[in-house]
Amino acid sequence: MFGSLFLKSGIIIFPGSNCDNELQNALESVGSSVIRIWHKEVNLPKNIDIIFLPGGFSYGDYLRPGAIAAKSPILNSIISFGKAGGYIVGICNGFQVLLESDLLTGALLRNKNQKFICKDEKIIIGACDSIFTKNFTSGEVVNFPIAHNDGSYFCTDKSLKSLIDNDQIPFSYKENPNGSKASIAGICSLNKRILGLMPHPERVVFKENGGTDGFKFFNSIIENF
């Protein structure tokens, strides 16, 4: 926990973000300080350690989920931050923004059953040497809720092979709820520093909210940073 005292997280707020407060509570519960950053800012605050893109419905999901947020002024700085080896996490709509800004590979399509799905989901931890999964064991099953309309992960067969070969799939669904290719729930970049996932670990941080698997996720980030 020593590193955590000094960890500075930034949460980017878009018009329509709605998981930012829960995310802030989750990060503060593991000892990180949090800076909230409006999407119209051009530069990231100095000495920020990790950027979080929260869930929600940025720009009402117009055009394609995450597409318009991906052109927000702050995104240029986030893309530079990511390309320079910075840590970035996108949850749900944040994952869609990461894909639309090409920081991660693939796309998220409409759920196969055409329904908004909001329920607890069993998530399998994959082989992936990242700070996000270090406190879990490969093959461990955790409970993270999902809440999305467009969460069916899609990529080309070539990209999928590359994701598998390079251990870039830290999270998969046990019972694929939305038609995602290879049951993918979350992927990360080749350097394992940029993570996008559809499930919401920030919703299961406190026992009162139905589980603490999310606490383990955020603690893993803090302890292994």
Add this chain to the structure above:
Amino acid sequence: MKVRLEIRLNPDILDPQGDAINNALQQMNFKSVSSVRQGKLIELDVKASNQEEAHNLVKKMAEELLVNPIMETYTISME
């Protein structure tokens, strides 16, 4: 200049909206329909001195924002 940008899902991508429409049509006894794909149409009013310029402008917009090449293709047409 009025420019129409038609966006379609790539053929290898599942289109649950198209399937739902097809199911409804089948229930209504439109048995001659064998498949439905739903896309989108974006109409733009573009200031340009000729059609080629308008076409190139909208092509640039499609590539930078309006179309996601991982899942979509597009065609540009003008009146």
